Amino acid sequence: xDKIIYVRFTGLEHDRIKEVIAHYPDLNWELYIxxxxxxxxxxxxxxxxxxxxxxxxxxxxxxxxxxxxxxxxDYRATFDDVTDLRxxxxxxxxxxxxxxxxxxxxxxxxxxxxxxxxxxxxDFKDIIVACSRFSVYENPNFFFNFIKPNFSIIDSSQxxxxxxxxxxxxxxxxxxxxxxxxGGLNTKTIDDDEVDxxxxxxxxxxxxxxxxxxxxxxxKFAELYYENMKTRIESCSIPIExxxxxxxxxxxxxxxxxxxxRPLLIYNSSKNIADAVVNNNPVHWYDSQEYQLWAMNNxxxxxxxxxxxxxxxxxxxxxxxNFTNDSYYYKFKLKMxxxxxxxxxxxxxxxxxxxxxxxxxxxxxxxxxxxxxxxQGN
Amino acid sequence: MIDFKYFDYKxxxxxxxxxxxxxxxxxxxxxxxxxxITKLKYILSSRYVLHIVQINLADNxxxxxxxxxxxxxxxxxxxxxxxxxxxxNEGNNTVIAKSxxxxxxxxxxxxxxxxxxxxxFCLYWLLFLGINGAHGYSQIDLFLNDFLNLNELGLDSNSxxxxxxxxxxxxxxxxxxxxxxxxxxxxEELIKxxxxxxxxxxxxxxx
Numbered sequence: 001x002d003k004i005i006y007v008r009f010t011g012l013e014h015d016r017i018k019e020v021i022a023h024y025p026d027l028n029w030e031l032y033i034x035x036x037x038x039x040x041x042x043x044x045x046x047x048x049x050x051x052x053x054x055x056x057x058x059x060x061x062x063x064x065x066x067x068x069x070x071x072x073x074d075y076r077a078t079f080d081d082v083t084d085l086r087x088x089x090x091x092x093x094x095x096x097x098x099x100x101x102x103x104x105x106x107x108x109x110x111x112x113x114x115x116x117x118x119x120x121x122x123d124f125k126d127i128i129v130a131c132s133r134f135s136v137y138e139n140p141n142f143f144f145n146f147i148k149p150n151f152s153i154i155d156s157s158q159x160x161x162x163x164x165x166x167x168x169x170x171x172x173x174x175x176x177x178x179x180x181x182x183g184g185l186n187t188k189t190i191d192d193d194e195v196d197x198x199x200x201x202x203x204x205x206x207x208x209x210x211x212x213x214x215x216x217x218x219x220k221f222a223e224l225y226y227e228n229m230k231t232r233i234e235s236c237s238i239p240i241e242x243x244x245x246x247x248x249x250x251x252x253x254x255x256x257x258x259x260x261x262r263p264l265l266i267y268n269s270s271k272n273i274a275d276a277v278v279n280n281n282p283v284h285w286y287d288s289q290e291y292q293l294w295a296m297n298n299x300x301x302x303x304x305x306x307x308x309x310x311x312x313x314x315x316x317x318x319x320x321x322n323f324t325n326d327s328y329y330y331k332f333k334l335k336m337x338x339x340x341x342x343x344x345x346x347x348x349x350x351x352x353x354x355x356x357x358x359x360x361x362x363x364x365x366x367x368x369x370x371x372x373x374x375x376q377g378n
Numbered sequence: 379m380i381d382f383k384y385f386d387y388k389x390x391x392x393x394x395x396x397x398x399x400x401x402x403x404x405x406x407x408x409x410x411x412x413x414x415i416t417k418l419k420y421i422l423s424s425r426y427v428l429h430i431v432q433i434n435l436a437d438n439x440x441x442x443x444x445x446x447x448x449x450x451x452x453x454x455x456x457x458x459x460x461x462x463x464x465x466x467n468e469g470n471n472t473v474i475a476k477s478x479x480x481x482x483x484x485x486x487x488x489x490x491x492x493x494x495x496x497x498x499f500c501l502y503w504l505l506f507l508g509i510n511g512a513h514g515y516s517q518i519d520l521f522l523n524d525f526l527n528l529n530e531l532g533l534d535s536n537s538x539x540x541x542x543x544x545x546x547x548x549x550x551x552x553x554x555x556x557x558x559x560x561x562x563x564x565x566e567e568l569i570k571x572x573x574x575x576x577x578x579x580x581x582x583x584x585x
Contacts, residue, residue: 140424141554308487309462310401328425328556331488332401336427336463 001351001365003372006060006261008043009036011348011359020370027055027375031224037217038225043262045254050235053228054254057375061257063352064277068253068292071238075293079303079315080322082290087114090172090283094126099169101156101282102131102147104138105336107174110316111285113323116146128169130156138336141326160269161282171282173263179256180286180295181304181313182248199301202246209243238296245299252295260284265347265356274354309334349373379447382495383581384502391441394434395472396449397497399426400462402488403481405449407497408433414504416471421500421552426493429460429473436475443478446498450483450490492558500552503565506578507545544568 011017012033021029032055035045046058049068061067077085100115102108115127129151136143147153161171197208206226213222233240233249240249263282264273276282298304298315305312310331321330347356349366357366379385388410395415396405406428409415419428431454433439444452455477483490523529540548547568555561566582 137423144554308401309403332399332426334400334427334462 001353001355001369003352004349004357004366004369005057005063005352005373006044006046006258006350007056007370007373008348009033009045010043010346012036014348014359016363016367017359017370020367021055021374023371024055024374024376028053028224028228029055030221031228032056034217034221034225042255042258043265044258046257047232047254048256049238049253050232052375053231055375057373058257060261064257064260066257066260066287068256069289071296072293073297075297077290077294079294079298080319082288082294083110083114083319084118085290086285086288087118089288090170091119091123094170096168096170098127099154099165099171100127100129100151101171101173102129102135103156103174104131104135104143105174106313106316106320106333107177107286109139109142109320110177111172111174112142112147113320116150117323121150124150125152128152128154130154130159132157139329139333141329142320142324146324161263161276162270163275166276166279166281171263172285173282174286175263175284176256176259176286176291177313177316179251179259180291181316182244182251182299196307198244198247199242201241202243205243209246242299244305248295248299252292260287261350265350272353272355273350277354379491379494379498382498384495384499385446386502387445387447389441389445390434392434394432394439394441394444396431396433396452396475397422397428398431398454398460398473399428399493400457400460401426402450402483402490402493403453403457404483404490405431405433405444405452406494407501408444408446408449409501412472414501414508417504418497418501421504421549422497424553425496427462430471431460431473431475433475433478436478438477439475446494450494451480453479453481455479496555496558499558499562503548503552507540507548540569540572544572 009032012021012029021027032045036042044056045054046056046060047054048058048061048066052058100108100111102112112129115124129147131143131147131153132155135156159165165171197205197212200208202209210219210222210226213225229246229250232253233246236253238249240246263284264276270276295304301307303315305314310333311317312335317330317333321327346358348359348362349357349370351357351369357369359366380387390408390410393410393412394408395410395412396408397415397419398404399406406422406426407415407418409418412430415430419430422428433444433452433454434441436454454473454475456473456475459473548565551561551564551568555564569582
């Protein structure tokens with residue numbers, strides 16, 4: 001290992017880390033560290049399109065092969081089209097049994113629905129569903145009507161996605177759907193009674209955003225955030241008009257790589273995760289070119305979302321409803337925190353040979369290698 | 379609602395807990411027992427993600443203003459205190475309403491009468507189980523009998539009117555039920571052999 005390719009927000013405020021980054025006072029540290037407060041669940045932020053205005057290098061975007069596809073305004077495929085296509089693409093290249101992580105939430109329920117809709121019952125013997133009792137409580141009708149009768153089930157709360165598991169299964173999760181839909185609606189930044197302003201033009205009406213962010217953080221951070229977003233948005237050619245688009249862009253652009261990396265880092269107890277990265281396993285269901293093209297073209301009320309709290313991730317809910325006819329799930333199901341995500345282990349950095357480094361045991365290495373990851377004008 | 383077979387009118391003078399439904403932004407039902415409102419929340423979790431709100435401590439609470447006939451027209455001022463992303467809300471189960479907000483219900487999108495009838499129906503059966511089959515269900519029994527083993531002395535919870543299996547069957551019917559008439563028939567079938575106390579005998583004319 002000779003350089004760091006990834007760091008988590010958590011740890012940047014460690015005293016010894018602060019001593020290192022103090023050597024680079026011209027970089028945007030105050031903004032970057034503040035981003036972790038907007039979304040405390042987030043591991044990090046790396047831009048994958050346009051200018052890199054963050055203080056860390058974004059090599060990880062190419063390492064994980066997650067540059068953004070070129071925007072195509074003529075792309076017309078629907079969510080249903082790209083979901084069915086995703087299933088067919090993955091199934092046709094299947095060389096191991098599938099292990100589906102089903103949380104009971106909307107994203108992973110789309111995955112299982114796609115399997116039930118597109119495959120033959122005889123194919124289900126090659127698919128195992130990993131879930132917990134809380135997955136069942138989150139979506140009991142789907143579990144008892146569709147999962148229990150069709151699939152073998154294992155307890156996800158006991159599952160370590162280690163190399164042995166990855167050798168035997170293609171592990172499939174529902175990651176990156178949040179990035180397709182946009183995270184602004186789901187962060188602590190915007191209360192649900194403030195969502196009306198999301199339909200406003202972000203260029204013409206900066207005041208509402210600035211006042212909300214000032215009330216939650218402080219004025220300086222609010223202005224830094226707005227200006228940084230403005231710089232990032234203006235360096236690309238994708239239409240971003242409303243605040244809904246604005247927040248979608250933030251997560252679609254800067255959270256894609258961290259979220260793509262997250263399952264490898266959190267659910268895998270191995271210190272080195274090279275095999276998992278090289279073999280692209282686990283597979284994130286929503287990590288496809290087609291889903292991203294769909295996301296770029298459908299920031300529209302009635303497709304991705306509507307005003308009511310129950311109408312977030314609307315295209316996904318419609319896809320499920322068209323198969324299950326469960327109107328209660330369609331109307332009242334909300335986006336929930338994934339319980340399993342709350343148990344993240346506290347590594348701080350990853351090196352270019354895919355070794356996780358921890359602040360408590362690997363601090364000397366981290367201090368030595370951290371400067372290799374600082375964005376000094378690349 | 380007043381004519382609904384399972385509805386019992388009650389004024390809430392002291393403790394008043396509400397189940398808040400965030401999509402419609404209203405209270406679906408009120409009750410004065412935290413124990414029952416919690417059980418009701420769990421039984422209803424197969425349909426809605428509900429949050430328990432104590433409303434009698436709100437600065438503008440008046441028992442004459444809010445009851446189960448009109449609770450769908452009320453919300454709370456401090457919605458931001460609710461963790462909308464948590465299914466279980468363990469450890470912080472009850473939000474205390476600071477003020478109650480009159481928010482007349484818009485019935486163009488949701489059939490609130492139908493939803494309220496379902497919640498009242500479920501509460502009715504939870505109370506039924508509490509009164510008639512409580513021995514295997516109450517927290518004190520679960521805790522104490524775990525080491526007292528009173529069933530070895532012939533004090534078996536199965537000797538109560540509603541035995542443990544029947545209690546489970548009724549709860550399953552409520553948890554998975556989607557249609558009130560069908561679920562009602564299913565439960566009536568389950569209890570058809572019970573000799574019900576007079577109060578219930580009048581409502582369930584089977585025996």
